[in-house]
Amino acid sequence: MLTMTNNFHVFAAILSKDILLDFRGRDIIFSVPIFGILLILLFNFALDVTPDMVDDLAPGILWVSFAFSGVLTMNRSFVREKEQGGLEGLLISPISRDIIFFGKAASNFLFMILVEFVLLLALAVMLGFLVTSWVLVLTIVLTTIGFATLGTLFSAIAVETRSREVMLPVLFFPLIIPILIGAVEVTSEVIGGTSGAVARWLPLIGIFDALFLIICPWLFSAIIQE
Amino acid sequence: MSDMIGKGILVQGLCKSYGNKPVLWDLNLEVNWGEILVLFGANGAGKTTLLRILSTQARADSGTIQVAGYNAKRQHQNIRQNVGVVAHQSLMYEDMTARENLMFYAKMYRIDDIKLSVEEVLVRVGLESRADDRLRTLSHGMKKRLAIARATLHDPKVLILDEPEAGLDEVSTVNLGNLLYEWVQKGKAVLMTTHNIDIGTNWANRVAILSNGAINEIDSIKVEDIKRKLYGNSMRPDVNYD
Numbered sequence: 304m305l306t307m308t309n310n311f312h313v314f315a316a317i318l319s320k321d322i323l324l325d326f327r328g329r330d331i332i333f334s335v336p337i338f339g340i341l342l343i344l345l346f347n348f349a350l351d352v353t354p355d356m357v358d359d360l361a362p363g364i365l366w367v368s369f370a371f372s373g374v375l376t377m378n379r380s381f382v383r384e385k386e387q388g389g390l391e392g393l394l395i396s397p398i399s400r401d402i403i404f405f406g407k408a409a410s411n412f413l414f415m416i417l418v419e420f421v422l423l424l425a426l427a428v429m430l431g432f433l434v435t436s437w438v439l440v441l442t443i444v445l446t447t448i449g450f451a452t453l454g455t456l457f458s459a460i461a462v463e464t465r466s467r468e469v470m471l472p473v474l475f476f477p478l479i480i481p482i483l484i485g486a487v488e489v490t491s492e493v494i495g496g497t498s499g500a501v502a503r504w505l506p507l508i509g510i511f512d513a514l515f516l517i518i519c520p521w522l523f524s525a526i527i528q529e
Numbered sequence: 530m531s532d533m534i535g536k537g538i539l540v541q542g543l544c545k546s547y548g549n550k551p552v553l554w555d556l557n558l559e560v561n562w563g564e565i566l567v568l569f570g571a572n573g574a575g576k577t578t579l580l581r582i583l584s585t586q587a588r589a590d591s592g593t594i595q596v597a598g599y600n601a602k603r604q605h606q607n608i609r610q611n612v613g614v615v616a617h618q619s620l621m622y623e624d625m626t627a628r629e630n631l632m633f634y635a636k637m638y639r640i641d642d643i644k645l646s647v648e649e650v651l652v653r654v655g656l657e658s659r660a661d662d663r664l665r666t667l668s669h670g671m672k673k674r675l676a677i678a679r680a681t682l683h684d685p686k687v688l689i690l691d692e693p694e695a696g697l698d699e700v701s702t703v704n705l706g707n708l709l710y711e712w713v714q715k716g717k718a719v720l721m722t723t724h725n726i727d728i729g730t731n732w733a734n735r736v737a738i739l740s741n742g743a744i745n746e747i748d749s750i751k752v753e754d755i756k757r758k759l760y761g762n763s764m765r766p767d768v769n770y771d
Contacts, residue, residue, distance in 0.1 A: 309639055312636060312639075313636060313637060313639070316633060316636040316637065320622070320625070320633050323624075323625065323629075324622060324624050324625065327624040327625070327663075328624050383622075387618075387621070387622055387623050388616070388618035388619060388620040388621070389620065389621065389622050391586065391616065391618065391620050392620030392621060392634065392637075392679070393637065394585075394586055395584050395585065395586060395609055395612070395614050395620075396609060396634065396637035396638060397606045397607075397609035397610040397637075397638060397639075398637055399606075
């Protein structure tokens, strides 16, 4: 029990450190939401979205902007650690690699949720997309859990490569696609007022999340040693 | 210091390669409790690799390694809890203050009285007046002092220092020497590398030279002996090898 409490304190320390650094290094806290808003704006002009098309196009626009903003979020996750030597400092500390992983994944999750909230507001303002549904909220949360978990792992892998900004999406997107497809399908159903895909895709997203939450920390511990 | 069993550091038959390139082979090393061992070696000799293995940041290909009495293969966490490391980088975050960085690491090491420990080490390295400044505003030497503060924060039994005096001014170098002296007076062990032969010979209880992937320990701590071992026939009378 004492170990669990200690581990939670370490996890909370890593999480709060990352949040503090995100707010202190203001570049990322502004650039990622702005990038997402620009994406929505581009889609708006490129597809010439009219009010009667919003329901058809909104799910795709929503999740593409979430996904690309998410990749930017993941990219910064280990770059800062690597450049400043913080990761080395964490690795010589007597803490489990799992806690480091979950601390980083949790900070990525929270940052993505914040960005997604801003992008939902932008969608409402620019496209008139207004859907209030607990199913949509649950979909966003579950998808973001999977995205942040897998993204954190691939961020740790990509940071060791020379062209890390390119490597992360190349490695990451093929594996996250099932979750993203599920999220788009569920969002379409929520907007359309039906529920067939919800019962099919939401559990699948949950299963992928569970798999990622088990496998990713294990792989992280294995790859991070050297 | 009854809990200090065996040797501070014990390495037997250590081998390490990167790809096909062997860096360390059949390396043997001992650092006793209450002793500073200074390790010299030319650039690329494998000093940093050895220190990374001892601090559990890298794995050896083969060999037996014990640090602070713990086996490096099976007892990583015990070693990490009992070792303080000063590396080339400060291992801290530029956008956090000196105090915030130390508080963060104090939590990583699960120190009981965090505030007291942090204040103590800040005073120890003379950075209490800059404690609330962000790291990016500190000079290289100050960051090095902070790295020393971080390494000693959890009162480790073994200190592993990679060129700790690099970038330090004269006063800070003397303070570091005093700190290490006090450290070994308490029965703890220190292994450090340096290129500064004067500092190394002054601070060391024993010296060793890492060359060709193995340790060549020398009996005397004479500057000339060390230079001869390090630079061999390439020594020229008109060059200052310090």
